[in-house]
Amino acid sequence: MDAPKISVIGPGAMGEAIIAGLLRDGLTPAQHVTASGPDVERVEELRSVYGVRPMTDNAAAVEGADVVILSVKPQRLERVLSGLCGKVPPQALVLSIVAGAALPSISERLQHKALVRAMPNTPAQIGEGITVWTASAAVSTEQHELARCILGALGSEIFVEEENYLDMATALSGSGPAYVFLFMEAMVDAGVHLGFPRRIAEQLVTQTVRGSADYFAGRKSHPAALRNEVTSPGGTSAAALYYLEKAGFRTAISRAIWAAYERSQELGKDKHRKSPENSAERD
Numbered sequence: 001m002d003a004p005k006i007s008v009i010g011p012g013a014m015g016e017a018i019i020a021g022l023l024r025d026g027l028t029p030a031q032h033v034t035a036s037g038p039d040v041e042r043v044e045e046l047r048s049v050y051g052v053r054p055m056t057d058n059a060a061a062v063e064g065a066d067v068v069i070l071s072v073k074p075q076r077l078e079r080v081l082s083g084l085c086g087k088v089p090p091q092a093l094v095l096s097i098v099a100g101a102a103l104p105s106i107s108e109r110l111q112h113k114a115l116v117r118a119m120p121n122t123p124a125q126i127g128e129g130i131t132v133w134t135a136s137a138a139v140s141t142e143q144h145e146l147a148r149c150i151l152g153a154l155g156s157e158i159f160v161e162e163e164n165y166l167d168m169a170t171a172l173s174g175s176g177p178a179y180v181f182l183f184m185e186a187m188v189d190a191g192v193h194l195g196f197p198r199r200i201a202e203q204l205v206t207q208t209v210r211g212s213a214d215y216f217a218g219r220k221s222h223p224a225a226l227r228n229e230v231t232s233p234g235g236t237s238a239a240a241l242y243y244l245e246k247a248g249f250r251t252a253i254s255r256a257i258w259a260a261y262e263r264s265q266e267l268g269k270d271k272h273r274k275s276p277e278n279s280a281e282r283d
């Protein structure tokens with residue numbers, strides 16, 4: 001295939017990460033990439049930074065596209081799909097990163113068959129993300145490879161046959177950076193409480209998290225074995241771990257990720273509003 005024409009519908013944080021990745025990897029020239037959204041200033045900003053084609057009309061933006069990427073919020077998807085129904089070129093691949101949006105529902109509302117559903121995460125912005133993705137039966141081998149290249153431009157990618165892994169990936173790796181940043185924020189604040197200047201606390205926490213992740217990835221040991229390596233009998237780590245276990249740290253993580261999984265499933269059923277009373281509390 002010649003350099004593909006790619007239209008990104010929803011030029012927000014993730015839409016921009018995808019555009020940056022495509023251009024960083026030289027997958028297609030900037031003039032083949034269209035960014036479409038309602039805010040003219042935003043799409044103009046993307047034009048000035050990346051040289052992509054700015055549009056505010058989604059239907060016009062997908063004309064002649066080989067790939068249409070849907071990166072709007074779930075709450076906007078219905079409106080976007082109805083505006084694009086019958087407008088997406090029949091040979092195009094539609095790639096959605098919208099949380100919870102299931103392939104059969106997108107297919108029905110868009111009247112389109114060649115679809116990919118993907119769940120990236122925000123480290124995609126620096127090419128260090130991880131994406132879990134699946135494809136409908138109508139996706140050709142060539143489109144499958146193109147999707148792999150596009151998602152590979154964001155970091156690692158894992159293809160799965162079963163779509164139900166997508167809601168799980170949304171909860172674990174899609175939302176995952178939010179849990180990691182909360183943890184890091186709490187550690188930095190604790191460091192400041194101890195008396196470190198914030199800048200030094202941030203440096204200590206960043207390199208501790210980065211180094212631990214690399215060590216885990218490199219050693220391929222069970223995390224508990226690596227944790228035991230740190231934990232001297234009667235020492236400081238044991239004193240801290242006692243409090244984390246007592247506070248229900250691992251149960252809280254497990255419950256939180258289960259709540260995210262349920263929320264992703266709910267979003268797929270168009271349940272866009274949720275009060276805390278309806279939440280996945282399991283106490």
Ligand SMILES: NC(=O)C1=CN([C@@H]2O[C@H](COP(=O)(O)OP(=O)(O)OC[C@H]3O[C@@H](n4cnc5c(N)ncnc54)[C@H](OP(=O)(O)O)[C@@H]3O)[C@@H](O)[C@H]2O)C=CC1
Nearest residue numbers: 010011012013014037039071072073074097098099120121
């Ligand atoms: N953030 C994350 O960590 C991840 C998000 N996702 C999914 O990616 C999607 C986008 O998320 P994110 O980038 O964070 O959200 P953003 O709000 O940053 O981006 C959404 C973009 O869509 C634009 N938009 C709104 N209405 C329309 C429309 N009718 N047509 C075209 N564009 C429109 C918004 O414009 P405006 O701001 O002017 O309304 C905005 O630029 C979501 O579905 C989310 O579930 C997936 C993985 C990770």
Ligand SMILES: O=C(O)[C@@H]1CCC=N1
Nearest residue numbers: 099170171174175176
């Ligand atoms: O919070 C959300 O709904 C999106 C999906 C995954 C990460 N952010």
